[in-house]
Amino acid sequence: MIVDWEAEFQRTIDADSRIEPRDHMPESYRATLIRQIAQHAHSEIIGMQPEGNWITRAPSLKRKAILMAKVQDEAGHGLYLYSAAETLGVSRDQLIELLHTGRQKYSSIFNYPTLTWADIGAVGWLVDGAAICNQVPLCRCSYGPYARGMVRICKEESFHQRQGFEILRVLSAGTAAQHAMAQDAVDRWWWPAIMMFGPTDDESTHSQQSMTWGIKRFSNDELRQRFIDMTVPQADALDLTLPDPALRWNDERGHYDFGPIDWAEFWQVVNGDGPCNRQRLAQRVAAHVEGAWVRDAATAYAAKRADPGAGQAGSSTAAA
Amino acid sequence: MAGAGSPNGSVPGSVPGSEATEPASRGWPLWEVFIRARRGLAHNHVGSLHAADAELAMGMARDVYTRRSEGVSIWVVPTASITASSPDEKDAFFASAADKPYRHPTFYDVPAGVKHL
Ligand SMILES: [Fe+2]
Ligand SMILES: [Fe+2]
Numbered sequence A: 001m002i003v004d005w006e007a008e009f010q011r012t013i014d015a016d017s018r019i020e021p022r023d024h025m026p027e028s029y030r031a032t033l034i035r036q037i038a039q040h041a042h043s044e045i046i047g048m049q050p051e052g053n054w055i056t057r058a059p060s061l062k063r064k065a066i067l068m069a070k071v072q073d074e075a076g077h078g079l080y081l082y083s084a085a086e087t088l089g090v091s092r093d094q095l096i097e098l099l100h101t102g103r104q105k106y107s108s109i110f111n112y113p114t115l116t117w118a119d120i121g122a123v124g125w126l127v128d129g130a131a132i133c134n135q136v137p138l139c140r141c142s143y144g145p146y147a148r149g150m151v152r153i154c155k156e157e158s159f160h161q162r163q164g165f166e167i168l169r170v171l172s173a174g175t176a177a178q179h180a181m182a183q184d185a186v187d188r189w190w191w192p193a194i195m196m197f198g199p200t201d202d203e204s205t206h207s208q209q210s211m212t213w214g215i216k217r218f219s220n221d222e223l224r225q226r227f228i229d230m231t232v233p234q235a236d237a238l239d240l241t242l243p244d245p246a247l248r249w250n251d252e253r254g255h256y257d258f259g260p261i262d263w264a265e266f267w268q269v270v271n272g273d274g275p276c277n278r279q280r281l282a283q284r285v286a287a288h289v290e291g292a293w294v295r296d297a298a299t300a301y302a303a304k305r306a307d308p309g310a311g312q313a314g315s316s317t318a319a320a
Numbered sequence B: 001m002a003g004a005g006s007p008n009g010s011v012p013g014s015v016p017g018s019e020a021t022e023p024a025s026r027g028w029p030l031w032e033v034f035i036r037a038r039r040g041l042a043h044n045h046v047g048s049l050h051a052a053d054a055e056l057a058m059g060m061a062r063d064v065y066t067r068r069s070e071g072v073s074i075w076v077v078p079t080a081s082i083t084a085s086s087p088d089e090k091d092a093f094f095a096s097a098a099d100k101p102y103r104h105p106t107f108y109d110v111p112a113g114v115k116h117l
Helices: A005-014 A027-046 A048-052 A061-086 A092-100 A117-140 A144-172 A176-195 A207-212 A220-238 A263-273 A277-290 A292-306 B054-065 B092-097
Strands: A248-250 A255-257 B030-036 B043-050 B073-078
Touching: A027 A048, A027 A061, A027 A092, A027 A207, A027 A277, A048 A061, A048 A117, A048 A277, A061 A092, A061 A144, A061 B043, A061 B054, A092 A277, A117 A144, A117 A176, A117 A220, A144 A176, A144 A220, A176 A220, A176 A263, A220 A255, A263 A277, A277 A292, B030 B054, B043 B054, B054 B073
Parallel strands: none
Antiparallel strands: A248 A255, B030 B043, B030 B073
C-alpha cells in the first residue's frame, strides 16, 4: 500500500490533530522537536540550581517547604520532558551527554545568579511567569507526547508564579530595607525575563517552519508583548517599579510600549559568557558524576535480585 | 529494552522504510506508568520513566507522577513487554470496523412515537 505519508502528515497537523510517536514524520520535524524538547528539559533541571541555592537559607520553615516543593516540581518537569524526547528515538544518556558537553543548550535565564532571598520571589514571579506564557500554547503543540507533558507542567507552574509574587508582596510591604531588596531583585531580573522569549521575530531563525508544523503557535514578539501586558499591572499591585523608563500604555495599540532590549547581553549569555554559565554546567556534571555510585548500586541490586545465584562466587555449587 | 511496540513508541522506526532498532540506552530500562486517579476509574497511561527494577520504578512513579495526590493506585509495566498494533496509527488494521455502521443504534429507523427503544 502506497500512502503519501508526507501529505498525510501535514494534513494531520492542519486539521489540528496530533502526531504520535510511531507516525511517519519528516526527519527535520523530528530533529526540531528533539532539539526543542531537550533544551526545555535541560532548562528545567539546570533551573533547579539558582533556587536550590536558597533552600537552606529560606527565611522560615514554611518558605523552605514551599521552595523545596517548587524545586522538586522542576525536577519532575525535566523528567516528563526527557520522556517525551525519548519517544522520538534518542536515549536519555545521549541527551545528558549533549547537555554536559555543551552541545545542547538550556535557557540562558538560569545563568544569572540569585543574590538575595528576594531573587527567589523575582524568579518565581518573572521567570516562571514568562515560562508559563511560553508554555501554555505548547499544550496544543502538534506532537502528542510533548503536548501532554506540557499540560501537566502548566498545571504545576501556576503555584510557582504565585509563590514568587507572594514573596515579593511580603517584602515590598515590609521594612524599607526589605522593600529595597525586592526592588533590587526586580531591577535585575526584569530584562533577562523579557529576553526569555528569544530574538525578535525578524531575527528568529526557526520560527516560521515551527509555526507551519504546529510546534509554535505564537511568535516570540507576540508572547513577549503578552507577558509585559500581564505583568505591568502586577508590578503596580506589588508597589514595585519595572526598570524601563519607556514602559507606558499605548491606547492605539492596546498594549504597553517598552524600551529597547540589550541583545548584545542576550547573545553574550547564550554564547557562554553570562555570570554563571560555567558554574551551572560544572555543578550539573559534578552532581551526575557523584551520583554514579547510586545508579550503579541500584543496577547491581536489581541484577542480584533477578538472579540470586549470580555474583556469589565460590557458592555451594562450586564447592560441591 | 526492545519496546518495538511501545505505546510510547520510543523507537526511531518512523522513518519510512527503515527497520531501525532501539538505540541502546546504557542506563536503566524504560517503564510505562499507569495511574488510577480515583476509585471507580480505570488506570490511565501517564508517562514513562527509567528504573533499575520494578520496586524502584514504583517509588519513582509515585515521586514523579503523584506529587499532588493524582492517584490511588499505580501500575508500572516494562515498556519492552507491551505489544502494540501497527507502527502507523493510521493503519488499515482498524478499517474493517468502519464499514459496519449497523453496529451503532443510530443505523436503525425508529418510527415516531415509539418509546424506550
Ligand atoms: Fe518548570
Ligand atoms: Fe516552574
